[in-house]
Amino acid sequence: MAWDTEGTKRKILDAAVAEFAAHGPDGTTIERIAKASGINKERIYNYFGGKRDLFARVLRNELAKVAQAVPVESFAVEDIGEYAGRVYDYHRERPELTRLLRWEGLVFDAEVPDEEQRRDYYAHKTAAVSDGQNKGTVTESIDADHMMFLILSLAGWWSAAPQVARMITGPETEAEHARRRASVVTAARRLTQP
Known part of the structure; x- marks a missing residue:
């Protein structure tokens, strides 16, 4: 066999x-x-x-999964709020990725495994913001790289600090998750509005 x-x-x-x-x-x-x-x-x-x-392999695989599950090409044509909502959904359903990223930040003092490859991965996301800025659908008041980091933080911090989310907004019920997601979508749209 x-x-x-x-x-x-x-x-x-x-x-x-x-x-x-x-x-x-x-x-x-x-x-x-x-x-x-x-x-x-x-x-x-x-x-x-x-x-x-x-x-490093585990983190590489998990990042590939999120990139495939929540793709983005350009915020000139894609709704950045819905993108942020999908990122929120992904992290809610798979909180392991956020935990792995937090552990990585705690353990590695300098460059992390696959950093150059991951810079390219994040550069693609930042380019989606830049395209939106160039086409007038995303504000230019915040640099594209900072904007992308803020959007990812807005959508992902709920699963990064679930105890804080619970203390501030209450227990994790389906209704509360729907409310959180709606807030993420609205906040992302307002933050990026030209």
Whole structure:
């Protein structure tokens, strides 16, 4: 019987996402990922290298997922408020990405894994804002790179600090999530209005 290499890698990555999101790269062990995935440690090392390499791979994969799930080309033709709402939805449904990014910020002092590649990823998003500014659909009063960071923060901070959101706006009910999403959409539109 042939070994399902891709299936094995998926199991490892799924377990690694959960472990790294919960404990960070320094608090997670390959042994714990092996146990959670049902795959032996040696195979994890063979496929992904050390723990830092595996963390970088996990984050790369999670960022690719959000880029595919919430694409953007140009805010000259796309509604920036609806984009922000979709980003809010994504983070609500998959809070692991926000946790992974927070852990990365805590653990890495200087350049992070794949930083150059990720700069390109974010540059594409910033270009969508610039295009909107060039075509008059987005204000030029805030630089495009700052605007993109503000939009992502506006949409993602709810899942980054859920305890603060709960203390300020109440428990996480469907009605409250609908209210939060509506606020994100409205705020993004007002912030970017020319």
